[in-house]
Amino acid sequence: MGPFVPDLISDQLNLVVALAIGFLFGFVLEQAGFSSSRRLVGVFYGYDLTVLRVFFTAAVTAAAGVLLLAAGGLLDLTAIFVNPTWLAPAIAGGVLMGLGFLLGGFCPGTSVCAAAIGKVDAMVFLAGGALGVFGYAELFPRFAAFADSTSLGPAKVYESLGVSPGLFVLLLAAAAILAFTVGGIVERKVAPDAAPSRLFAKKKHVAAAAVLLSFAALAAVVPNRNARLVAKVNAPGYVPHHVVKPMSPDELAFRIIDGDQRLRVVDLRPEAARKARPLPGTIAVPAGEVLGKEWRSTFSPRLVKKVFVAEKEAEAKTAAYLLVETGFENVAYLEGGYGAFERTVLSAKSPEGEGRFAPVVERFREQARTALAERVRLERAAGTAAPKKVKKVQGGC
């Protein structure tokens, strides 16, 4: 499952990969005609909309491809770099870049391409770029506060709009085709003789639109691997091919206090709940990321029992089944969810339904409460309650 950095491809080899990928990137950009400033700025004056066509076709292809790879279980979406959003700086920077595009006739990537084939204006643009970075860096301390303002983190655009990623890509493809159509009309009006869209037959425009739309539609209908597996394990009549047993709250408490080396407690609860009602000796994994590559090494030891703890039993059970479904063994879940743990182990009330063992159970729970509280206190003091940090892919310019 991709990506192969950092586990399969080392940092050193990644630089060779970078060179090879850059070669393809540069080759395609130059083939598209992006080494010509007059062609590039044509998009802003309507006489040449090549940029619009190439850019949006590429965006839709890549976005649909990412979803399809993830749907096929070939790419782990939780492990890829999603550039974080700083809203106001992104807009302000974008406006500056738009102006730079109009005045300079390139963007950084295309200027490298054009410089490679001898365009002097592109070489000067590149030098200007270095000056711009230098100027920005020198003035940086003055507006560092603005540059870090309105942070939204690695926000996803479809989440902001409240639609599924597949539907969003389909809408993007539709918008792109609309833009190509309107753009083509404009282009032929502005430059009746030289419009690039005249260079090839209408049939080809239609075929391209059809391919693009069907690619996006495919991405929209193929269910995502996570969703597909969740649906499978929650279907009536599903029987996991390894035994998955519930673990009682008392057993869990005993094994945590006992420091059981063959137990790994995985806390799926959201951070706020984990902070407010802590359980010691756990690994925090976001509920939707159980199948992420990042956690494979956590779940793979077969002799270690993985116990899922969630607010609701059903959620922990689903996670346990997902693990079994993807080839892991020795998995369990907390019976009754975290609420049951609170009502039994953490409650001072006399145990119910324990018959003649009630006094023993009550004594155990009393000791467990003290021991668990002590463990929580120690973890907080040592700072080990922080979730395990795994080396993640870094990206961005």
Added chain:
Amino acid sequence: MNEKHMNPYLAGFLLGLVLLLTIFVTGRGLGASGATKNVVVAAVGAVAPQHAAANPFYSKLLGPGHEAPLKGWLVFEVLGVLLGAFVSGLGADRLRFVTERGPKVSVKGRLLFALLGGALFGAGAQLARGCTSGAALSGMAVLSVAGFVTMMAIFGSGFLFAWFTRSLWLGAKAGR
């Protein structure tokens, strides 16, 4: 100008596949402006190390515990872009030293505006954490808000201000 370029849809599809391959293999997107940034940071770090240490923009990328900025992923990727574009231009017989400009602009004027435009782009890309490739295109591929916002800001600003810069690109008649 040699007009024999690839069909833009095919070029876009191939560009999309290159980007997809990049994400699949490395988990990150393409970029360009980051390479310029790394070169500038490395240069300032070499010429004036104390000055660089005092400014968080440089110091974030320099010093012990950091890989040398010139060994950055984007630096190597951009070297690849140079090679790839060169080979493409060689194949299509487009290799020559020229200054491409609008019909009303002198060579000197064109270069001056290229410098200015480059500087604006360089600065803007720092503020927006990436340029057309790194923030907009790669961001759109992973459906990030930043990708779409940056793309709309770049093109929106381009369309908004295009009228003011028309004498740089257009001739007396409409079209080129």
